[in-house]
Amino acid sequence: MLTEHEIKEIEKEIALYPVKSAACIEALKIVQQHRGWVADEQIKDIAQLLDMSYEEVDGVATFYNMIFRKPVGRNVIYVCNSVTCYMMGYESIYQKLSQKLGIQWGETTSDGRFTLLPNPCLGDCDHAPAMMINSDHYNRLTPDKLDEILEKYK
Amino acid sequence: MITIYIDGKPYQVEEGENLLRTCIKLGIDIPYFCYHPALGSVGACRLCAVKRYRDANDKNGRIVMSCMEPVSDGMMVSVNDEEVKNFRAAIIESLMTNHPHDCPICDEGGECHLQDMVVKTGHTYRRFEFKKRTFKNQYLGPYIHHEMNRCIQCYRCVRFYTDYAGGKDFGVTGAHNKLYFGRFEDGPFESIFSGNLVEVCPTGVFTDKTLRSHYTRKWDLTHAPSICNQCSAGCNIIFGERYGQVRRVLNRYNEAVNGFFICDRGRFNYEYINNKDTRITQSYVLGNPADSATVLNTLRNVIATNKVAAIGSSNSSVEANYLLQQLVGKENFYADVVAEDWEVLKTIKSILESNTVKVLSIKDIEKAEGVIVLGEDIYQTSPRLALAIRQSIRNKPLRKAQKINLPAWHANAVKTFIGHDRGPLFVAHTEANWLDEISEKTFRKNTSEIEQFAQAIVDHLEGKTLPQDTAQEVKYIIDALTDCRSVAIVSGTCLKSKKIVELSAKIASLLQSRNIESGIYYVVPKSNSMGMAILAEQSMDKLFGSSTPENIILLEPDLVFTDAIKSMLASCKNIIVLHHSRTAITEMANILVATGTIAESEGTLINAEGRMQRYFSVMPPQENVVAAWKWLSSLLGNNTFDEILIKISSDIPLLRRITEVAPDASYRVNGMKIPRQTPRFSGRTSMLAHKNVHEPKPVDDKNSPLSFSMEGTQKNSELGLMSFYLMPGWHSVQATNKLLRELDQVLNARSAGIRIWNS
């Protein structure tokens, strides 16, 4: 069941478009904002709300890499692994994070605190290497800066 | 007509089509996957690549996808250019990087479009040395098997299931090279058209589970053309058989009726033919097994000495019904229809006969701009028609697409441009039904309300004034329909209303008088209800009550076992039942005659629009079982099937052309019969070695120009005799597209059946 709040937000989006199904991505975003990820149950709820089939909604959800169809940690780390960050050393950032948190790409720490994901170019190439944690953007990274940054996230 | 140049040669072709289809029709084989004549072009697979040249000086040309190129006057292309041939081979190589080497264990092998295209492009050596991606399969119900590793991502399945057939429980998930075509969760498909996936899928992702349960390679199957007997649409099918078992049903292309698709009832509902528990494999007289001679003698005695009544079957052939009627006399022959329904059926027949209104085919309805359905749940009573009505809602919006030069075959562009626009489809019925969702407006009314509704439409069209609210409701519909170039009125026997039937015809003719191409289609209950309407003169209700006969013959009764029937039969002295399967009625018979099913017999069925179509046996019936018509013919002078057709033709004016429905048994091509078996059929000498080590002589089919062997012509061009799809290089059902060439050139009315009423 979607919450009243979620439904209201989705309906606001529906109003912008000539057809309900156009709000599909918005609906997924809204649900993920509230719950961290989108479970099967919510795919069905969204489908019913937007007069779409479960398969259509899931087809959209699984196409986009920022919609999570599996649970993620409370905080998601996105390390840019594109070419400039590669040249400027993202691999050492990843090594440090992986070592410190005890997880590899795609995994979540056992306490549910962090999920570590690669992400394509974050558009900060002149200050590479860069990463994001949730909505926060970090650049000019070096392995020694990471402890302090991670501290901020419970 | 315009001129295009293919590899230097000029061709006169029709405008408006895409280059791929044009080439197929010219007999120039360009390989393709994602294109489908019914689903249009999307340009995904890139296999249909050809070279296009700017002009005569352009020596290099550029690679374009023929399915997406509209033909234009003076266009210059090359199919055989070296570079583009290599490109096509590279596309196959790309697909093969992930396609598993499943051929030996894949059901599709031997009739696989992918196999054909791999061979056609000449790609052989695989350079890819890395791991292939794999998927888990889903349980998709009892009819369709899922094997995702084989997928080549042509997207045909989703386009058919969701776009074409309106199915809601199927889709594509994932991205890049991890695409998955399946359901949200495991479970049986909900759409009655899901079975078409096994033919639409060019590889072995979706295969027929029923075939799988008794699997045989395509080349080892014996096939024969038949007609589906599950409803009155009259879809054309092909049975596949081996070792005396029907193993699968395929769609048989018929331009006017079913095109490329049939419904799941016709495709998967054949196991009754093989069911050892319910098949009647032996005749019985007074409870004792009896051989043919005994049965015939007993019957002759009963008929000679007594008055015998007979109830025909709306699911049996014209020939069997006719012969039974001859046997007992017209006055003693009854339709297997109760009075209430019989009245409606007769009304339908007389309307169609009157030539006052055009009788539409399913294809006509698919092409109509406006459709109104009065009092039928089409998805239940004639699914293939419902599928066609679904396509019709695109037609009026397509006019807009023409304005921007957007051809109808440009599938996704049309879908986008049309958006949620749809042509006027109005549905008035007593229950919620599948067409409601795509209708412009749906009306939930009871039967008399629908009658009034239809009357109001007629009144309005005749210029009469109506009460305010009725007028509004009706005006809206009429405005919508009169803005159409063509309109189809669809109704039927469902609500048992003569009025609705009559008014439907009236609406059609009133619209026609306004120069709108209009016509009518009546859905009737069974595969030969129309045949029954033509042959019989009275309803079986006349047999109930005081006029119960002493002796009664029932032909393959497909009756609801009501109390009325039960008590009528209980008071008969001799109950003679000719049937292939045990039912409550066969249990009451004291003379039980074992008949062959539709797969073991030949005959003519007349569908809802009065189209006579011929079915042929795929296997001879087993010992002691004989086709119903043959039993009856033996009692009447032992005529051959063709002789019976000649009799029917001269006896029954409406059925005058029944002899033209298919070539007769003497028909040969270059002196040869048409084989039911492919040239690759194997095992003939050893199949029955456990019974008899001598090679069995192929059964001689005296009733048709088909043979029960592989010997025969490879050059059959009669669609009505088409047993299997096999052309050089085309082993799968896509070979139908090769046939399109023939169809366009030889639009043989006979191939699509013969209409009794042409208007």
Added chain:
Amino acid sequence: MERPLTQNIKADGTYCTIDEYRRNGGYEAARKAVQEMESQQITQTVKDANLLGRGGAGFNTGMKWSFVNISNPNEQRYVIANGDEMEPGTFKDRLLLEGDPHQLIEGMIIAAKALKASQGFIFVRWAYKKAHQTIQKALDEAYQAGFLGKNIFGSNFSFDLHLHTSVGRYICGEETALINSLEGKRANPRAKPPFPQISGLFGKPTIVNNVETYCNIPHIIKNGPVWYKALSRSSEGGTKLYGVSGRVKNPGLWELPLGVTVRELLFDYAGGMQEGYKFRGLLPGGASTDFLVEEHLDTPMDFASVAKAGSRLGTGTMIVLDDQTCPVAFVHNLIRFFANESCGWCTPCREGLPWVEKILEKIERGEGTEKDIDILRFHTKYLAPGNTFCALAPGAMEPLQSALKYFIDDFNRHIHEKKCPWKK
């Protein structure tokens, strides 16, 4: 040197509010366009200015607009800003979105007037969170000031503009895929024809332009095409945001006349290579452009000149390859990106890119063979424009084909030495 695009960008990183924007002459061009100019006139002005699309394709913007039929007053039309900047190495639109969103909004208002469009969307990628905020604030300010909504500047022209933030996938940067994404669908591109100008968002006439492109529009309207063309060093009008990233002393983003040379950018602005690093080559316009090397340093960075040198101007943000970076690894990283971002619609891209990735990985590992190079070369021809459904795969092949041209020795070293010579 005039720098119209970045004149309002503040050093402290905060965005230029509507008051600040108007103080600097902002929304004057929009007023002129809405109150004084005819729609066709606006389009012609933009065409005359020779503003080439800044998203990478370099098509004359005014000409693109002219293909929209604006004769039917009752038809819905849309203008869309493509802010899905995800091309590796590209970071120019982010500056404009975070620093001066009103410039974009004003450009879109003018475009909407030119195209008689009543609705618009700013499509911004997921990662640009700061830009989401600044754009939303700017939209609210613009609505409040009456520059968006009904009867703008008291005329009968109304325009609604909304922010849409995406959920990933580089392919959304392709205009027809973006349109599909706005429609809430999977972002497969569409076949052209029909072009978005005829059948775009929800089947209606639509223009999609890059953020930077729209940002040029107010200046063109305010100061005219002659002024605009004079800003450039070539016949292609205007200034351009150029970027440099990699092992240079001073990576960054600068607004410069269109047509500065590679050398100027690399040495004068980016300060040349860092100590201990030598220049080997660069991709002039983001990941999907061909390498330029030493011999090309004097190439002007305009669309025609870069094309003549065998590459593409693309987004104008250069990625510099230094001598301490393995070219095979460089290309491998790029191909991995493209393979992951393939939408999966057409065969060559979907199946070809992962194969190329696997081969590059194999070569990088030291297990490559001559045959592998053949297969790579084969793919650079196979994944050509027209062979695939859109330009993603052909773009992916650009760095590969030029790497095979200029750095083939490095590839061969991997094969013969059976290891990556750059790995410590």
